[in-house]
Amino acid sequence: MMSTTNTNFVRVRFAPSPTGYLHIGGARTVLFNWLVARKAGGAFVLRIEDTDRTRHVEDSVQKILNDLRWLGLDWDEGPETGGGCGPYFQSERLDLYHKYIEQLLKSNRAYYALETPQMLTTMREQAEKAGGSFRYQRPDPLPTIAQAEAARADGASPVVRFKMPDQAITVVDDILGSVTIEPEQFDDLVIQKGDGFPTYHFACVVDDELMQITHVLRGQEHLMNTPKHIAMQEALGFRTPRYGHMPVIFNMSGTKMSKRDKEKAIKKGEPPPEIDVNDFRLAGYLPESIVNFIALLGWNPGDDREQFSLAELTEAFSMDRVGKTNAKFDRDKLRSFNTDWCARVTPERLLAAFTDYLTQVAAVTPTDDPGPDLPIAAAKRVLERSDSAMLTSVLGACAGFHTFPDVLKKAGFLFLDDDAIEFDPKAVKKVLTKNNGAGYAMLNVLQAKFESHENWSAEALEALVKQTCEEKDTKMGAVAQPIRVAVSGGTISPGIGETLALLGQEKTIARVKRCIEKHKATP
């Protein structure tokens, strides 16, 4: 019989805490883990770390799952998928943690501690005043189990602390190399809270073992946690997975990208920056460009290539090309990536993404969140008044746009009621009123032509406009611009032939008429 043990087997995980939407930095962590798994043909596990009941946010698991799906990152085991190592919610694994807590207690590698949070806070404040950092002093003698139970009966909530070994610990890191930390840097950490829940450190170590995680790829903010985890693994007889600590992503200002940036910007009256994956979705980005962009934040292929689909990333990715330096999140460059991707994907894909964008935006309740200025009304209107064929044409006509809101800005007027068109005074002055109303004169000529024109295709209309130019011995601008203003209220629109074809003959004529009449009413 052959051994079926695969020595190369790879299992990685992403373990978010359900406190809101998926953060863009978290998205990069997922992506890299996902890539490691897919590259190796291993498993990608999703685990929900909901051990802090005070920070739990309703619906956030669903939100995170949605964000992952939108990005195209699937998981082999986890919520809604199941798997052989479940449950995948830590709050449903309490018995498991208790069992290992017992083991550590029995083997004298952990003990009950009776200080209250208030006492610890006071001690910390005192240590800070003294200019140093607080180190928890292991009690001597240690509280007995009987004492802990008595305290609990008394209404106290004893915690369990892990005895950190008195020896240096070396973290072998696939990204940073070896990092050795001296024992003085650690005190005995709490592994079970007063409410009986495990702390992050403990649950994480137990689950990584039980879920057979082979590689842990996480943010650099976890580097100093890793020695603690290694010490616990040793005490419990667990294996130590391979570790890799990735650089952190910052704002252009150098501050850490955080959800609070949004509130700050709103307070200052500025548009809030996109921070969570969902922000980018609502801002009209393609998941392709987000994935591509964050992949290049800390990883590169070693050559000049910059465009990568998920499949191409899977092919090209390798851990040894992950960098060590923190990166700033350059939204300008992301925008450029998005422009490229919008031009690159198939019309079908672009239509699907645009429809998703409109749907997501239309579903936002303005009172939900004092977020950015989302074109909610416009999105609803477009959804109601168009179909797939129309949207495909609109997207084609707007080719070259950066993000989906640009499409709405450029072609949104198509979906307005004719009498809802608002004329931009500047545009009116520049292209219609100027030169003794030459623009209006042109509109009068065009109106007659439009009424008798039969072939209402973009090409034919384009030809009609060009022909008018020749007749009047003038440039395109003198003909196209007045039409633009009449039909859209401003000077921005797709090519003039496409614009009119998309709008239709009836509406074109109605809008031109209305524009001329408005002028007569207020000369």
Added chain:
RNA sequence: GCCCCCAUCGUCUAGUGGCCUAGGAUACCGGCUUUUCAUGCCGGCGACAGGGGUUCGAGUCCCCUUGGGGGUGCCA
């Protein structure tokens, strides 16, 4: 304060001792294309944090300084 990590154009980065008068992308500036807004194309500006070593030779190796970041929770 203590511990740890990091350091190339504004930003993301290539660079693994001679291919480097440092390459690409983005941003910015200029030009071309053009019926508006974009796109596209061409060109330009722009960096090895500083100081010591090692070496025939250093962006690349070592040390110090400086700067940035992380940790120091009954958060994850």
